[in-house]
Amino acid sequence: MRIAISTGGGDAPGLNAVIRAAVLSAVNRGWEVLGVKRGYAGLLGEDEVVFLTKESVRGIAHLGGTILRTTNRGSPFKYPVKQPDGSFVEVDRSDELMENARQLGIDAMISIGGDGSLAIAKQLCDKGMKIVSVPKTIDNDVAGTITTFGFDTAVNTAIEAIDKLHTTAESHDRVIVMEVMGRDAGFIALHAGVAGTADVILVPEIPYDVAKVCEKIQARDRAGRHFSIVVVAEGAFPRGGESSTLGPSMPGQARRVGGVAEVIAAEIQQRTGKETRSLVLGHLQRGGMPTGYDRLLATRFGGAAIRAIAEEKWGEMVALQSPHIVTVRIEDVLAEEKRVEPSHDVVLTARAMGISFGD
Amino acid sequence: MRIAISTGGGDAPGLNAVIRAAVLSAVNRGWEVLGVKRGYAGLLGEDEVVFLTKESVRGIAHLGGTILRTTNRGSPFKYPVKQPDGSFVEVDRSDELMENARQLGIDAMISIGGDGSLAIAKQLCDKGMKIVSVPKTIDNDVAGTITTFGFDTAVNTAIEAIDKLHTTAESHDRVIVMEVMGRDAGFIALHAGVAGTADVILVPEIPYDVAKVCEKIQARDRAGRHFSIVVVAEGAFPRGGESSTLGPSMPGQARRVGGVAEVIAAEIQQRTGKETRSLVLGHLQRGGMPTGYDRLLATRFGGAAIRAIAEEKWGEMVALQSPHIVTVRIEDVLAEEKRVEPSHDVVLTARAMGISFGD
Amino acid sequence: MRIAISTGGGDAPGLNAVIRAAVLSAVNRGWEVLGVKRGYAGLLGEDEVVFLTKESVRGIAHLGGTILRTTNRGSPFKYPVKQPDGSFVEVDRSDELMENARQLGIDAMISIGGDGSLAIAKQLCDKGMKIVSVPKTIDNDVAGTITTFGFDTAVNTAIEAIDKLHTTAESHDRVIVMEVMGRDAGFIALHAGVAGTADVILVPEIPYDVAKVCEKIQARDRAGRHFSIVVVAEGAFPRGGESSTLGPSMPGQARRVGGVAEVIAAEIQQRTGKETRSLVLGHLQRGGMPTGYDRLLATRFGGAAIRAIAEEKWGEMVALQSPHIVTVRIEDVLAEEKRVEPSHDVVLTARAMGISFGD
């Protein structure tokens, strides 16, 4: 038995722990494991395919990043190929990938990735590849699983940042707007905001007005709390209206990505007259040592992926349905959107405690 | 409406976040909140009862400990009363407690605690007190909820310790035996051991032989890995037998508490000849700043407790059944034992990766 | 004896530990301590003056921020006073301050702050106020002392950030440019860059060319290291020249503040074709819990300030001249500029290890 592992999409803390658990579990069964470098690039002759042994995965469980490296680009079905004039054309190279996998003697694959990687896995599965997926998303926006590794680390990084900003905001009577990841799903902003005791939380799923945000800040001011912390997801643009120069935040509408904190901070300062600063956490959320929660979950996923292969669960994704790891069909995962539910208890508790969502 | 909050049993990171969420949620409803100091001592005239306002809970979400202090002693139904000769006699003071609560105008209570506190809550409920419970246990041994606050922090503390011991064990070719909390349930040892990449994990739920532990250590030695990390739950004593001088570890049998690491380390050193050290994490697992996970979960529990009171769910406990907070009947919680299930996926994955359970 | 304490300038981790040590030391001598809120605003009727007791400083040693709050504005000698037309005029309110201090019975003051606060302290001293200063600067740019509290915390925050960016840069074959504090002095960039194993470090004290930075990045690429980490101080703008569209970085010349990372990242991406991202650490460096080093140093400064008052060392600043705390004359401190010395061993070692300074 010879299996291969690839990691696709953005970096997430815990990737190495998945790889380590899968490799150790497989090698102890007597299987061979190949590592495909940089997404599927290794299977298209654009990067390496290497043997993964017990030695390869020694001491990596607590390291961020991925020993296989990763990439955000290049579905094998729409692979960007450079033309003589320098432009790129998307080419279907999936047959080539299948053929290379066959020649390497790959019996089955573990694909670790988010929605994009899951869609590719489904397509490869339909072409006959025996594939099991492991969900990976910083944003917690993959359906079918309670959560995935990397999210807890990102939330903790964001909470630590809020804790740091809190003390300096309070010392200086400032408003600080902190932008966290989350283009479509506001889970990081919500969880970090509530745990970090932010005063305002802005997520893509709940349309908001900056005017309401300012009301909250001013109400705090009147109550003697001269500082405020606003946490905003990168995809949470304010609702349009006379009082705002900004575009819409309704789901499905075009929006700029990044920079929302700066825009909102400027508007808050103008409206309230309070000194307001913004900060973008950015890639700090993707890197570094995974938390204990993520190390354990990633390890469980890696082990479960090997069991799923042994049980020939092709086209399925390992998933956490607490307290158990299960498998679900990739197509079911892709059919569903996972977003912050405005009626979820975290939102209700936040509102009850006086946190504003700007609505 | 006037409610009261008490915290009983051992300290757990997140207690203050529960109190804060409950107080803010209640005060925003227009309710008054009393804090009962040191378990129920405040309602027996042995400590204070204080008003909890927004100001009382400012800036405490990330602090360990409990502003209400706590105690492991003193069920009001079996309250230890000192006699003239210095000895203690257990007295039922529950009527006095009910009367004091009535005089203070307490309409409902939130009791935060573990199995012991839950049993008391059930008894008080039977006497007519309107009570809602919030589960608290470092060990994760309260049934009815996927987990409770404090456990994630304790696991992370244990993982950090393993990480530290790992480097020094490897530098010195040593065996290190680290003892974590868990008298009856081995969840901390299991989760920290797997996430921290221990080589041997010993839990009360899986009987083991030190001889088998030594075999694992020696197999590693032969493979060029001259160090080993053993994580042992405080209640995991080795199975008796010819090869051991130690007592039984079977559930239900008498056992010493504490010191298991030292005992096992001595036996490992004697059997293998390898330099072996032991370390007891002890109270480091109970204290300090809660992790993001625990801060959020504790906050959710605090908010949910207030909603449960509003819905008059007397005799129920808030619980995490991911992704939702629900309530369950206290008597159902008490009827069930929550332990590490030897067939659970975490154990299976650990075994598949080569971790030994000494069996 | 009645003394007062004020904190001026930007926030720095350790301020509360200074205040706590000074208050406890003073109260144990039988002195009274007043806290002046928001720089000198409390002594100008624009904010409060409060009594500081043992109770006031309980449990604050490890908290970031300052219980006295602070401000970057408002020398009492050039106090911004709002005019009827909305504009501000700077007014000398120092006589008013002296009079208020006299009426409050203040015998001596501790002024905690950076270069700006030290200059004010000197002026007040010249007017007859009995003052002792405690140096405070995130940037480590106050002369006369080996270092000050807050700097170690800022460096550790920056190192943690580099560690996080490292893994994601490596996974994605990216260049990441991280901007840290340091308008005039590059100590944070230098110390964090060397300890965090950055590949390029850019400081205001060493003029550099982006072309040289790109050479380093490309040399790494050729050696199979497809990622690079560049740490840049906020005041380190590249040297002008044909190869650069950017302004000068020579000391004394006008320069923009902030945004240097973004500018450099754009130029690196354009020149090397490598995917390049930037990140501004910003206020994360000012906030949060001080490190052990800073907690100890701040405490020592607080204790030393009280001894300096007892010894009537007016016009002096407490300072670390390892292993001792000494006092130095404020005017001597102000006469000297503390900057990264290009011949210092940290720079030499960095160069020897292959780190580029872009020169």
Added chain:
Amino acid sequence: MRIAISTGGGDAPGLNAVIRAAVLSAVNRGWEVLGVKRGYAGLLGEDEVVFLTKESVRGIAHLGGTILRTTNRGSPFKYPVKQPDGSFVEVDRSDELMENARQLGIDAMISIGGDGSLAIAKQLCDKGMKIVSVPKTIDNDVAGTITTFGFDTAVNTAIEAIDKLHTTAESHDRVIVMEVMGRDAGFIALHAGVAGTADVILVPEIPYDVAKVCEKIQARDRAGRHFSIVVVAEGAFPRGGESSTLGPSMPGQARRVGGVAEVIAAEIQQRTGKETRSLVLGHLQRGGMPTGYDRLLATRFGGAAIRAIAEEKWGEMVALQSPHIVTVRIEDVLAEEKRVEPSHDVVLTARAMGISFGD
């Protein structure tokens, strides 16, 4: 030019950063570097000698432990050799070591270690080996240098532990006695105790009575502070006398090592009647990721050691004399004892703040 590096004595965070800086600095000069495994064992045929390249030291700066491993045993001048009857006899194997070094073409050596290693380095130097030392001690007890790497990490680990114990001590009205490293020198106890706001600090350099410790605890109790934190160095045994059943703590007298916390805790509980717990931090202080301070200092030492070799400073030790790295003669270092000075400002400030030293 071919140099060799060895690490001796106990593990200390930062060892790998020293090795990395030395290797990169040397290789960039065109030198070859050998790594001697396990102290000098590698030069006595009992372990390996390996080539250290840039690749060997990649990504190790932030890892605890040492890639060369280490040992507490075995001066080559008194090497323990096992006899046929199982006993050990100490044999002078230094000629063999010199000869092996000659055959390996070693031109100069870097010896990283504490007092024991320094003494061996001096002896080897006297035999003609060209040697430069780098000081290493968790306890900060090597003279001639303001501090060494590893100490700051150990102090931070101890402070974190105190922070954790603080919250649980306060919640439960307990006394907690925490034992830290320091057989002869109490620097860890002193620095961690002051920064962590302990109530009592016990060090080997200041003789104390448990009766005085109990007075402090009881005075706090009367003032409404029902908990206390006692930090004790492992070598700080209480002064004998009528009031104590324990042995002497006077320097130079025989004393047990380890277990002092347990002994003191028992006595405190007996005398005060307060619930008292003890905890031994042990090896947690030696392991794990070095702090930023230690990463920088270790890197500076590694770079300076290479410069010292280039300048042929045989028999010297690199040292921190802030803000510079210098070299000092090993024999001068060995001639001096570095201990906590009872008149040092840290002690004075601690006393002024009300911390008891039990004297």
